[in-house]
Amino acid sequence: MDSPSYSILETKILQAVNLIHELRRENEKLKHELELLRLELNEKKREISNLKQALDQQPSPDLTLQQYQEREAQIRSKIEKMLAKLEALDIPI
Numbered sequence: 048m049d050s051p052s053y054s055i056l057e058t059k060i061l062q063a064v065n066l067i068h069e070l071r072r073e074n075e076k077l078k079h080e081l082e083l084l085r086l087e088l089n090e091k092k093r094e095i096s097n098l099k100q101a102l103d104q105q106p107s108p109d110l111t112l113q114q115y116q117e118r119e120a121q122i123r124s125k126i127e128k129m130l131a132k133l134e135a136l137d138i139p140i
Contacts, residue, residue: 106114
């Protein structure tokens, strides 16, 4: 082989070496980003778990509605009793 062939080969090898270095840097950068995203994902999973746990501890809407209806019935009953007592007093208004 003559000298220009060696020069071309050397240039190609240097380009390949530079590309390898660049790809390794990019690979390290991507590994770091991946680790950050994994940490963020784990944090989000913990948040979801905490929110699900808090939601499970909340009374169901049906139960709450039932409680309000029962409370309304109790109040209505008390008001009717008070009105009956007022009517029994037979006070003219």
